[in-house]
Amino acid sequence: MSLLGGTDRSDSAGSLTVQGCAIARVSGGSVSAGFHVRPAGEEGKQIAAVLQRLLSSAKFQSDITVRERLTVDDGGVSVHCMLAGGDLVLLACTKPDYPQRLVFPPNVDGALAVGLLAHVGDIAADANLPDPAVTAARVKGLQVHTLPPRVLQGLERACADHEDVRSRDAVLRVQGEVDEVRGLMRDNIDAVLINQDKMKDMGQKADRLVDISSGFYSNARTTRRQAQWTDFKMKAVLGGIVGFFVLWWIWPWIFGS
Numbered sequence: 001m002s003l004l005g006g007t008d009r010s011d012s013a014g015s016l017t018v019q020g021c022a023i024a025r026v027s028g029g030s031v032s033a034g035f036h037v038r039p040a041g042e043e044g045k046q047i048a049a050v051l052q053r054l055l056s057s058a059k060f061q062s063d064i065t066v067r068e069r070l071t072v073d074d075g076g077v078s079v080h081c082m083l084a085g086g087d088l089v090l091l092a093c094t095k096p097d098y099p100q101r102l103v104f105p106p107n108v109d110g111a112l113a114v115g116l117l118a119h120v121g122d123i124a125a126d127a128n129l130p131d132p133a134v135t136a137a138r139v140k141g142l143q144v145h146t147l148p149p150r151v152l153q154g155l156e157r158a159c160a161d162h163e164d165v166r167s168r169d170a171v172l173r174v175q176g177e178v179d180e181v182r183g184l185m186r187d188n189i190d191a192v193l194i195n196q197d198k199m200k201d202m203g204q205k206a207d208r209l210v211d212i213s214s215g216f217y218s219n220a221r222t223t224r225r226q227a228q229w230t231d232f233k234m235k236a237v238l239g240g241i242v243g244f245f246v247l248w249w250i251w252p253w254i255f256g257s
Helices: 041-055 058-067 116-127 149-161 170-255
Strands: 018-027 030-037 069-074 077-083 088-094 141-144
Touching: 018 041, 018 058, 018 116, 018 149, 030 041, 030 149, 041 058, 041 069, 041 077, 041 088, 041 141, 058 069, 058 077, 077 116, 088 116, 116 149
Parallel strands: 030 141
Antiparallel strands: 018 030, 018 088, 069 077, 077 088
């Protein structure tokens, strides 16, 4: 589908969080609409088919008039719709998990109009879609019109500006920071537990070394005592032998032959 400056995008639907938007005028069962679909090829055709099917639904036309804001899940995408006053309906296609608070402007008096659909609404006046009330007598149902290049460029900017969810959503930014801190704390706890295990292992090795050294000391003391006792016995035997020979030698001198 022709987009910015008549060029085709190569983005796949899986790589985009905002996959397109649309501007429509709904009146008396007739719809005039213009689409901006971001993915190219079959993926873009599928998203365009979802928008056409939704806008052609009489139930949707009735619901959006009564509820003014609603989200419809269809074909793996979420279509967020908002009645912007009169017969003007704004639509945006996103991934199903895209935060709705980034799509719809807040329902608060005097609040700054923010959100993807608010930006789409700023561009809608330049779309110059035919009045469906005028064409209803001739054509019933959905009529898809080619939007001017300037409008397509503005819709692409609005989609691209809301592509990065985290940069738009303070809640997700804080959540990301909390997750990062949680990850660092988990890493620190793991490091402490690993160091604790290492300290425990070192303590067990130290205890084993103490036991080994105690056994070595006990064995050395026993061996020393045994050596001293052996040395004492040897000296006693040698002393006995020497004394015997001395006594044998001097016996005649003392007591006569």
